[in-house]
Amino acid sequence: MIALLKRDLALAVRAGGGFGLGLAFFLIVVVLVPFGVGPEAAVLSRIAPGILWVAALLAALLSLDRIFALDFEDGSLPLLATSPLPLEGVALIKGAAHWITTGLPLTLAAPALGFLLNMAPGAYLWLLLSLALGTPALSMIGTFGAALTVGLRRGGLLMSLLVLPLYVPTLIFGAEAVQRGAAGLPATTPLLMVAGITLGCYALLPFAAAAALRVNLR
Structure with a gap:
């Protein structure tokens, strides 16, 4: 499992679809928002939690199609399916590798970019915590979507349509935690909801992703 994780991390960096692309997209979205909504500090401060979470979600979406596509193209995915490591473990490692390189x-980077949106001082810790707890769920959900569409032509568009609705609960509770922190209100409840979603994803989705891979590899 460790060898597979190291391999996926190396492939993500070499293929150009890792943290560099996601961070660049994240920065571009945050920089463009003031041009679209205006430079008023009060407006930017109010929408900053939602904008940062949406930007992070879309940035994580960019590299999802590479999770299994490279292995499928070079023929190593069928070899992984017949290896001693079960496909559930392969899916779990793929999701972890995507989170390390993207999430x-x-x-x-999110707290630093929060300065550009004049985010309230009390929201930075909650932003960091909510993203740390929520982005692993985004990666695991994306791994499931990538398993469903592996081998399909233009599968990236179909995967986005499948994955985005599943991202909504994490987005809602993650942004709510930051907004409550910015207002000085207790943010423990939405943060626990984000953590629960992440734990549920890592408990269930590796099995669902493995089942989808077995069907697509027949």
Whole structure:
């Protein structure tokens, strides 16, 4: 499992679909928002939690089609299916590798980009915590979507349509936690909901992704 994780991390960096692309998209969205809604500090501060979460979600979406596509193209995915490591473990490692190369850099960069949107000082800690707890769920849901569409032509568009509705609960509770923190209100409840969604995704979706892979590899 460790060898597979190291391999996926190396492939993500070499293929150009890892943290660099996601961070660049994240930065572009945050920079463009003031041009679209105006430079008023009060407006930017109010919408900052939602904008940062939506930008992080879309940035994570960019590289989802590469999770299984590279292995499918070079023929290593059937070999992984017949290896001693079960497909459930393969899906779990793929999701973890995607989070390390995409979700983790977005989480660490988000507080710095919050300054550009004049985010309230009390919201930074909650933004960091909510993204740290929520982005793993985005990666695992994306792994499931990638498993459903592996081998399909133009599967990236179909995968986006499948995955985006599943992202909505994480987006709602993650942004709500940051908004409550910005207003000085307790944010524990939405944060626990985000953590529960992530735990549920890692408990169930590796099995669903493995089942989808078995069907697509027949």
